[in-house]
Amino acid sequence: MQPEWNSRTVSGIVVGNYPGTVNDLDGPVPDFEDLKKEILDRWPDMTYRGFKDSAATRSRLLEEIMSAVNNVGENGMLLFIMDTCHAESSTRNGGGRGRKRSAFRAIGYDKVLVFSSSLSKQTSADAVFTDGPNGAWHFCLVKTLEKGITYQVWFDRAKALLARLGFTQIPVIEGPEHLRNRLVFEGEVCTIEVSGHGGQVADGDGDEIDKLDEVIYLYDGAVKDDEIRHILEGTRNIRVRFLLKTLLLIRKIKRIFAKQ
Secondary structure, eight states, rough: OOOOOOOOEEEEEEOOOTTTTTTTSHHHHHHHHHHHHHHHHOOTTTTEEEEEEGGOOOHHEEEEEHHHHHHHHOOOEEEEESSTTTTHHHHHOBTTBBBBBOOOOSOOOTTTTEEEOOOTOOOOOOOEEETTTEEEEHHHHHHHTTTTHHHHHHHHHHHHHHHHHTTOOOOEEEEEHHTSBBBTTHHHHHEEEESOOOEEEEEOOSOTTTTEEEEEEEETEEHHHHHHHHHTHHHHHHHHHHHHHHHHHHHHHHHHHHHH
């Protein structure tokens, strides 16, 4: 039984055991467990949801993203931690190199911050460390997480550690400066954590300049970047609803004073 979503929730969707394949990964499940421990040790009030292997399905990822969007308030943010191959393109917030649009394009997504494990043309390493297997990006995030630092500082430290350890993948941070400068996991923050295989497939609707869609491989199939983008366009409505409520409140106050 998973706890209910709220404005301080982490949802991890990780797949290491893919059915009917020999291309399994050792890192994703430890990625989830290790980051969960570090977060809850520092922020015990954080709500945690987790879906591993057979529970990490296409519909589950899309439903979790939808729930995250619905729980991002006016002062909240949505953080994506993506540890897959080709992660940059499947999770690009805003404009991209050589692409018309991507998962986080079209409206600016001023409430979305993304940590991607690699550039769009790169793979992301699954490795064995002293304490066991991890995705290389997750390992570095876990080792550099501290209370009281900003997201930008956390990202920079993890990126530097990744390079020092000899990994050639280049992580990418995407999102507005005001989110990068927020303190890690303080205030209202909904987080989607993904670890598993990623890839590229032929563009099905002609919206990609490179003729490729980026995908995240789940237990029962792939989720395209377009599917994520369609859900995230709902974040636009958060600000619209707030503005409407504000205007209605102002009108109500004016009517009260007009009667006096």
